[in-house]
Amino acid sequence: MPDKPQLPWLFFSLSGRVSPSAYALAGLLLVLAQFFPLYQFSRLEPGSPNSHAWAVVFWTVLLISTWSSFAVTAKRFHDFGKPTYFALISLVIGPILLLILACFGSDPGPNRYGKRTNAPAEP
Secondary structure: OOOOOHHHHHHHOOOOEOOHHHHHHHHHHHHHHHHHHHHHHHHOOOOOHHHHHHHHHHHHHHHHHHHHHHHHHHHHHHHOOOOHHHHHHHHHHHHHHHHHHHHOOOOOOOEOOEOOOOEOOOO
């Protein structure tokens, strides 16, 4: 059992590696997190106080999930032995990249970004 929480590492850290399945599940969770406030916003009368509140919630979730998507994608590129800046591509073509990276296997064995997949890099 890991001694540190894995979700903050997965969604906010740029170190380590993730497998295709963890990448796909993280991407799905991020899409669902964006969808819920958008759905709530779309159900309300335009211009109402509640619609403004849900709009703020949606934009907050969108900003946080954009960083999270970048962090998870960076770790997925690390699994291929590629540097973090390759993940900048995800900000442009995110959904297409999500499908592509979720389908390819990892580099076998350790690389310069970590000893194993689905774990933070060890110093």
